Amino acid sequence: MTRDSLDLWDSQMRKELREEVRRALADLGDESTLPSVAGPVVELEDLCLAFGDHTVLQGVTLDLHRGETLSVLGGSGAGKSTILRLILGLSLPDSGQVRVEGQDIANVPLRQVLALRRNMGMVFQGAALFDSLSVYDNVGFYLHEHTDLPEEEIRRRIRESLDLVDLEPDQVMDLLPAELSGGMKKRVGIARAVVHRPRLLLYDEPTSGLDPITTRTINDLISKLQNELDVSSIVVTHDIRSAFRISNRVALLSEGVLVFVGGPEEMVASEDEYVRAFLR
Amino acid sequence: MSLSETASTPLRYLNDTLKGWAFHTQEYFRLLGRSLHGSLSRPFYGRDLVIQMDAIGVGSIGIVLLTGLFTGMVLALQSAVEMKQFGATIYIGRLVGASTIRELGPVLTALMVTGRAGSGMAAEIGAMKVTEQVDALYTMSVDPVRKLVVPRFVAAIVCLPLLTVITDVVAILGGMLIAVVKLDLTMGLYMRSVYLTMAETGFIFRYIPIDLFSGLLKPVFFGAIIAITGCYFGLKTSGGTEGVGRAATRAVVTTSVFILATDYFLTQVLIALLIE
Numbered sequence: 001m002t003r004d005s006l007d008l009w010d011s012q013m014r015k016e017l018r019e020e021v022r023r024a025l026a027d028l029g030d031e032s033t034l035p036s037v038a039g040p041v042v043e044l045e046d047l048c049l050a051f052g053d054h055t056v057l058q059g060v061t062l063d064l065h066r067g068e069t070l071s072v073l074g075g076s077g078a079g080k081s082t083i084l085r086l087i088l089g090l091s092l093p094d095s096g097q098v099r100v101e102g103q104d105i106a107n108v109p110l111r112q113v114l115a116l117r118r119n120m121g122m123v124f125q126g127a128a129l130f131d132s133l134s135v136y137d138n139v140g141f142y143l144h145e146h147t148d149l150p151e152e153e154i155r156r157r158i159r160e161s162l163d164l165v166d167l168e169p170d171q172v173m174d175l176l177p178a179e180l181s182g183g184m185k186k187r188v189g190i191a192r193a194v195v196h197r198p199r200l201l202l203y204d205e206p207t208s209g210l211d212p213i214t215t216r217t218i219n220d221l222i223s224k225l226q227n228e229l230d231v232s233s234i235v236v237t238h239d240i241r242s243a244f245r246i247s248n249r250v251a252l253l254s255e256g257v258l259v260f261v262g263g264p265e266e267m268v269a270s271e272d273e274y275v276r277a278f279l280r
Numbered sequence: 281m282s283l284s285e286t287a288s289t290p291l292r293y294l295n296d297t298l299k300g301w302a303f304h305t306q307e308y309f310r311l312l313g314r315s316l317h318g319s320l321s322r323p324f325y326g327r328d329l330v331i332q333m334d335a336i337g338v339g340s341i342g343i344v345l346l347t348g349l350f351t352g353m354v355l356a357l358q359s360a361v362e363m364k365q366f367g368a369t370i371y372i373g374r375l376v377g378a379s380t381i382r383e384l385g386p387v388l389t390a391l392m393v394t395g396r397a398g399s400g401m402a403a404e405i406g407a408m409k410v411t412e413q414v415d416a417l418y419t420m421s422v423d424p425v426r427k428l429v430v431p432r433f434v435a436a437i438v439c440l441p442l443l444t445v446i447t448d449v450v451a452i453l454g455g456m457l458i459a460v461v462k463l464d465l466t467m468g469l470y471m472r473s474v475y476l477t478m479a480e481t482g483f484i485f486r487y488i489p490i491d492l493f494s495g496l497l498k499p500v501f502f503g504a505i506i507a508i509t510g511c512y513f514g515l516k517t518s519g520g521t522e523g524v525g526r527a528a529t530r531a532v533v534t535t536s537v538f539i540l541a542t543d544y545f546l547t548q549v550l551i552a553l554l555i556e
Contacts, residue, residue, distance in 0.1 A: 128412040
């Protein structure tokens, strides 16, 4: 293949991707209907983290604005999920700062970290539903643990959350996680993450291992939640199409280094070699 | 690799190994401390405690009954061979009673519960760890130590002495069965012999035989060891399903060694405190 034909193929690919981004944005509706963006909810500043000789993150600076959905893209082992763990305070950086709602999560007392986590919802890659608990108890876990709400109110909120993720409460509430399909598990995981109405939602590979139709459903669900609950979201994924479909901005990590941050269209137009290689 | 680097490799390995042990020891005792604190402060997970008592206590009754029965029977059988030569078969009750109540009851019960429940704790918590369920607890501001470890810790501490009583009783009855059927002793003679051996060592708090007291104090420690070791290896699990299997195996081996070593030191201390 000659260089000219490579360039032609490349520009064709980018044209197609641009079209896809336009379609995705059109699906979401007018951009102005997205929640207004003001003041960062999460600020990552010059983050560095290494496990032994293996560098996981190197000088990562990134922020998430209020009401925004930011997708963090990258190959396997690029450090994407580590960013979520740092935001949750499950891991601590070697250097740099992680500020959530303006508070440095590595340098506040545990009680404060727990309080910050109560404003977050996390959707795990494998859903991480508690095997021994029914869907009802899984979704209501947070409310049972941290509130004194009467059982009737908890039941109402659980039903509301299951409705929100397009699951029929009466059909699934008594099922155990082992009795659910992959897509249903993800939806129950999302229902559990939003039941206490968090201000920040974190998704770890929400569409991995799902078929294209279920992937589209989950993507629509993420967009719907952003619009209906007015949350700020960080989605860690390696699925470019999904990221373009649901995100206001996209960040690309390569071996722990942030190589791109910007809108989906900017990413498609980027001249950076790694970005182009990733999109190809 | 230079000569100095080659020479420093074993030293570095030794250094890393020792650091690793120190770290694990520190983390192990930290988990023990947090579990003790969690047992005495809110929030209490009553439902989880009942579930664990059912799993550790009720679930282990069958194997403890069989262990006690056959241990008592084989003790009586083996000792009868020797004692017959001296016409001392009337002392079978003393031998079975003393060895069961002082040592075999607590230790065998603990080892059986280790195999059954200790491995289960490591595997269950390990599976939760590798499927991110433990992380899910953290993200929902729930302390996994309080939610997962404390109920198992309290359940094991409560259930082990009770299971030991069952082992002791069944072992003594097993020994009696052999004494009556094979050695033609009467039940009364056998039971009196068991009582005398307990009475000989003296009483604590006026009515409790010292042997029985020390035999029921040890299981409290063994219960703590079973729960903390099982949960510790569970919480440290990594490496997917293979890691879960490894955690369960390590938990059983480590707990068994800890129980036998602790038994020796506890016996020393109890003899010094209560008998001497």
